[in-house]
Amino acid sequence: MDLDGLRVAITGAARDTGRLLAEAFARRGAQIFLAARDPVAARRVADAISQRGLGRAEAFRCDLAAPDSVRGFAAAVADRTSHLDVLINNGATYIEGDNLADASDDTIESVMAASGLGTVLLTKHLLPLLRASSRPDVVNMISACGEVGHRRSGAHPAFYAAKHAHAGFAEILSHRLRPEGIRVISLFPPDFVQNGPRRADSDLTAQSVLDCVLFAVGQPRDCFIREFHFEQVRNPRS
Numbered sequence: 001m002d003l004d005g006l007r008v009a010i011t012g013a014a015r016d017t018g019r020l021l022a023e024a025f026a027r028r029g030a031q032i033f034l035a036a037r038d039p040v041a042a043r044r045v046a047d048a049i050s051q052r053g054l055g056r057a058e059a060f061r062c063d064l065a066a067p068d069s070v071r072g073f074a075a076a077v078a079d080r081t082s083h084l085d086v087l088i089n090n091g092a093t094y095i096e097g098d099n100l101a102d103a104s105d106d107t108i109e110s111v112m113a114a115s116g117l118g119t120v121l122l123t124k125h126l127l128p129l130l131r132a133s134s135r136p137d138v139v140n141m142i143s144a145c146g147e148v149g150h151r152r153s154g155a156h157p158a159f160y161a162a163k164h165a166h167a168g169f170a171e172i173l174s175h176r177l178r179p180e181g182i183r184v185i186s187l188f189p190p191d192f193v194q195n196g197p198r199r200a201d202s203d204l205t206a207q208s209v210l211d212c213v214l215f216a217v218g219q220p221r222d223c224f225i226r227e228f229h230f231e232q233v234r235n236p237r238s
């Protein structure tokens with residue numbers, strides 16, 4: 001899998017899966033535009049990646065719930081590169097709760113804004129750079145909560161709504177960008193753990209999710225993997 005020299009932008013990359021994705025791409029020689037809400041946290045992770053002597057990483061602030069911040073990140077990336085090979089729409093605000101009333105209006109607004117608006121705006125503003133790539137991919141970290149009929153997560157209804165917005169966006173974008181050779185690859189994992197055994201009777205791990213991303217992005221251009229869906233084995237709520 002040749003990812004050496006790829007230019008990759010990742011949102012929500014200062015911790016957890018976003019960070020693992022940034023590290024995994026960098027380990028294979030990619031140049032990372034690493035974004036997070038907290039620029040200090042982003043810089044800490046980017047510096048750690050660059051110091052390891054792997055691919056380089058540069059830190060940016062990007063709050064997906066704030067359109068000006070999203071546009072600022074896209075403009076900053078455009079200042080540094082004439083093309084972008086991979087955009088990973090990873091950042092999302094998670095909230096729990098069975099009942100709508102379990103979250104304040106402000107919290108619901110930020111959940112919807114991050115996935116439903118920020119992700120759309122960021123993709124829009126980075127599309128010219130992706131079009132300038134010889135191997136452009138948009139990777140969407142969605143969720144089983146974005147699948148029609150999924151009910152097994154304890155996520156708040158606003159999180160379900162936000163992930164359905166992201167899924168709908170990815171679905172039509174995949175179809176419309178296919179003629180241009182831009183692959184839109186979406187993952188719909190159920191609740192997964194950052195660390196854990198990788199056995200058949202265990203929860204899905206972040207490592208397995210990121211292996212799917214690396215596999216899809218590493219495929220030759222005739223192979224357009226549009227979606228990854230996962231069978232959930234543990235924690236049934238229904």
Ligand SMILES: NC(=O)c1ccc[n+]([C@@H]2O[C@H](COP(=O)([O-])OP(=O)(O)OC[C@H]3O[C@@H](n4cnc5c(N)ncnc54)[C@H](OP(=O)(O)O)[C@@H]3O)[C@@H](O)[C@H]2O)c1
Nearest residue numbers: 012016017037063064065090091092093114141143191192
């Ligand atoms: N973990 C799971 O069980 C699971 C299952 C299905 C899908 N997913 C999806 O997979 C992706 C990564 O999962 P994860 O486990 O790493 O999630 P996570 O632990 O909840 O981390 C979410 C990431 O998104 C960032 N984020 C939240 N709100 C943001 C905003 N407004 N603007 C920019 N970044 C924001 C967070 O940054 P801060 O540090 O600033 O909060 C954090 O880096 C997410 O899209 C998630 O919804 C996760």
